[in-house]
Amino acid sequence: xxxxxxxxxxxxxxxxxxxxxxxxxxxxxxxxxxxxxxxxxxxxxxxxxxxxxxxxxxxxxxxxxxxxxxxxxxxxxxxxxxxxxxxxxxxxxxxxxxxxxxxxxxxxxxxxxxxxxxxxxxxxxxxxxxxxxxxxxxxxxxxxxxxxxxxxxxxxxxxxxxxxxxxxxxxxxxxxxxxxxxxxxxxxxxxxxxxxxxxxxxxxxxxxxxxxxxxxxxxxxxxxxxxxxxxxxxxxxxxxxxxxxxxxxxxxxxxxxxxxxxxxxxxxxxxxxxxxxxxxxxxxxxxxxxxxxxxxxxxxxxxxxxxxxxxxxxxxxxxxxxxxxxxxxxxxxx
Amino acid sequence: xxxxxxxxxxxxxxxxxxxxxxxxxxxxxxxxxxxxxxxxxxxxxxxxxxxxxxxxxxxxxxxxxxxxxxxxxxxxxxxxxxxxxxxxxxxxxxxxxxxxxxxxxxxxxxxxxxxxxxxxxxxxxxxxxxxxxxxxxxxxxxxxxxxxxxxxxxxxxxxxxxxxxxxxxxxxxxxxxxxxxxxxxxxxxxxxxxxxxxxxxxxxxxxxxxxxxxxxxxxxxxxxxxxxxxxxxxxxxxxxxxxxxxxxxxxxxxxxxxxxxxxxxxxxxxxxxxxxxxxxxxxxxxxxxxxxxxxxxxxxxxxxxxxxxxxxxxxxxxxxxxxxxxxxxxxxxx
Numbered sequence: 235x236x237x238x239x240x241x242x243x244x245x246x247x248x249x250x251x252x253x254x255x256x257x258x259x260x261x262x263x264x265x266x267x268x269x270x271x272x273x274x275x276x277x278x279x280x281x282x283x284x285x286x287x288x289x290x291x292x293x294x295x296x297x298x299x300x301x302x303x304x305x306x307x308x309x310x311x312x313x314x315x316x317x318x319x320x321x322x323x324x325x326x327x328x329x330x331x332x333x334x335x336x337x338x339x340x341x342x343x344x345x346x347x348x349x350x351x352x353x354x355x356x357x358x359x360x361x362x363x364x365x366x367x368x369x370x371x372x373x374x375x376x377x378x379x380x381x382x383x384x385x386x387x388x389x390x391x392x393x394x395x396x397x398x399x400x401x402x403x404x405x406x407x408x409x410x411x412x413x414x415x416x417x418x419x420x421x422x423x424x425x426x427x428x429x430x431x432x433x434x435x436x437x438x439x440x441x442x443x444x445x446x447x448x449x450x451x452x453x454x455x456x457x458x459x460x461x462x463x464x465x466x467x468x469x470x471x472x473x474x475x476x477x478x479x480x481x482x483x484x485x486x487x488x489x490x491x492x493x494x495x496x497x498x499x500x501x502x503x504x505x506x507x508x509x510x511x512x513x514x515x516x517x518x519x520x521x522x523x524x525x526x527x528x529x530x531x532x533x534x535x536x537x538x539x540x541x542x543x544x545x546x547x548x549x550x551x552x553x554x555x556x557x558x559x560x561x562x563x564x565x566x567x568x
Numbered sequence: 569x570x571x572x573x574x575x576x577x578x579x580x581x582x583x584x585x586x587x588x589x590x591x592x593x594x595x596x597x598x599x600x601x602x603x604x605x606x607x608x609x610x611x612x613x614x615x616x617x618x619x620x621x622x623x624x625x626x627x628x629x630x631x632x633x634x635x636x637x638x639x640x641x642x643x644x645x646x647x648x649x650x651x652x653x654x655x656x657x658x659x660x661x662x663x664x665x666x667x668x669x670x671x672x673x674x675x676x677x678x679x680x681x682x683x684x685x686x687x688x689x690x691x692x693x694x695x696x697x698x699x700x701x702x703x704x705x706x707x708x709x710x711x712x713x714x715x716x717x718x719x720x721x722x723x724x725x726x727x728x729x730x731x732x733x734x735x736x737x738x739x740x741x742x743x744x745x746x747x748x749x750x751x752x753x754x755x756x757x758x759x760x761x762x763x764x765x766x767x768x769x770x771x772x773x774x775x776x777x778x779x780x781x782x783x784x785x786x787x788x789x790x791x792x793x794x795x796x797x798x799x800x801x802x803x804x805x806x807x808x809x810x811x812x813x814x815x816x817x818x819x820x821x822x823x824x825x826x827x828x829x830x831x832x833x834x835x836x837x838x839x840x841x842x843x844x845x846x847x848x849x850x851x852x853x854x855x856x857x858x859x860x861x862x863x864x865x866x867x868x869x870x871x872x873x874x875x876x877x878x879x880x881x882x883x884x885x886x887x888x889x890x891x892x893x894x895x896x897x898x899x900x901x902x
Contacts, residue, residue, distance in 0.1 A: 406791030457740030
């Protein structure tokens with residue numbers, strides 16, 4: 235039996251506990267078993283407050299798969315937290331962070347098959363002294379620490395309709411042009427190609443690389459970067475035997491006919507790729523981190539503090555994240 | 569009877585003549601009458617070369633509507649050109665430019681209801697000494713010259729699914745952040761609001777303004793421009809009684825549920841808006857220029873020199889451009 239998936243707590247003041255409970259309540263035969271890394275008592279309180287009839291099982295990871303049919307398996311975190319819905323607090327930060335660390339460690343130990351992360355908020359973590367820029371960077375640091383080799387995490391948004399990886403992520407638009415480098419695009423393209431083979435089982439992935447500028451620079455008349463940075467990066471990737479093409483005008487590369495020609499798009503910046511993905515597959519997108527020595531997926535939404543505790547959160551992106559994590563973990567099981 | 573639409577020649581080495589002929593051949597009862605501003609002999613030659621059985625009528629604009637049922641009305645340009653398919657030439661530039669000028673003049677004189685422009689290419693025009701940055705800027709200059717008042721053209725891409733106007737257009741991405749100003753966003757938003765009322769007949773248009781940065785800057789942590797430039801511009805627009813909202817995270821503003829909440833989106837730059845539009849409505853998009861004293865639409869594609877003369881060009885965007893021009897001209901007829 236495949237090891238269960240480890241689902242992190244996320245920010246306990248957000249919708250993470252609610253969607254974890256909802257997902258367990260909506261489980262069907264054949265759904266991948268998962269356990270929540272949380273405090274069992276706090277999770278019970280959250281379930282009662284939401285009016286959910288969801289029995290919990292306090293388990294070790296090895297017992298989660300067996301318990302999953304009758305109760306939501308909770309692996310105790312050993313760190314207390316408040317988790318008042320809609321009221322994020324720096325006092326909850328230690329539990330949020332420990333949940334992520336434990337999940338990665340359990341995968342490293344072979345006791346979990348992959349990790350699925352509930353959303354976190356940066357502000358309470360920063361206030362509590364969290365030294366990493368964000369979730370993904372922390373996972374990269376844990377990978378380096380626990381596997382002993384540097385990791386370069388790459389953010390890819392995946393849906394049945396479109397997969398798009400990003401060369402740059404959460405930086406101001408004013409910094410994008412100078413942050414897109416030939417070496418960076420090559421490094422990201424290489425990781426995308428490798429993980430599409432190793433984790434997604436695509437024998438010869440086709441990668442469509444977006445141009446940085448409108449019309450991919452139109453031969454240099456709208457910026458030189460596509461000629462001088464992106465095109466050479468695509469050539470480098472091709473020289474390594476990777477089926478990359480581009481730079482392509484971003485506006486015409488995401489319609490249905492264009493999408494049929496590639497397995498993943500590589501966008502140069504956040505909105506270029508995510509406008510396409512979320513326009514096509516809002517609520518069905520999964521955030522998957524490539525370039526790590528383990529499988530990590532995440533629902534493609536935030537903590538949603540504004541609706542936390544009201545029972546109205548949508549668990550469909552978490553459902554997709556769990557399904558994808560199980561699929562990728564199977565494909566890469568030793 | 570409404571005055572006919574004036575369809576410009578565009579670059580005669582591109583697909584303009586072909587899609588004009590195709591559109592006339594595919595005409596149905598109730599389609600808006602249009603005339604082509606071109607050389608009748610050259611147009612005849614183009615039709616024969618394509619194997620199209622399309623009779624032409626050499627007419628004055630006033631005769632076009634009456635002739636439309638039996639022949640493609642051509643208003644003679646009086647400027648010769650070669651128009652060799654796929655071989656753009658500076659020798660064709662004078663005809664391309666004169667066709668645009670005549671179309672605008674005919675609207676000014678009340679002899680045409682609106683102008684629909686076939687695609688042009690900048691290179692042959694620049695080589696022939698054309699002093700304007702592009703099509704739209706030339707139309708702005710003609711508006712100023714013929715109406716005697718300054719015009720600020722605003723590019724909007726329109727489809728049945730989504731309408732999106734742009735605060736900046738064909739500039740390198742590296743210049744976008746500094747080109748987006750409070751005054752500029754206000755000026756564009758004001759024109760969009762005014763023309764949605766005056767031309768589209770929307771009594772109280774709702775305008776969704778995109779943030780410049782990912783997540784609309786996330787409270788200033790991903791760039792300050794959304795706080796310091798875009799938000800004040802939205803406030804200025806609201807103070808004028810315009811129902812503008814934003815800055816909104818661009819990635820989550822274009823899915824179906826979000827689109828239901830506004831009449832037009834205002835994107836800060838080219839790919840932010842056009843990735844959404846062309847992903848949703850490729851081949852159905854119409855380029856409509858707001859802020860002019862006349863109605864101008866255009867198919868949302870280029871000259872397509874690579875397929876010119878082969879009879880395979882798709883006239884669906886031109887069809888949509890003609891339909892929209894007729895609708896807007898009716899709404900704004902004196």
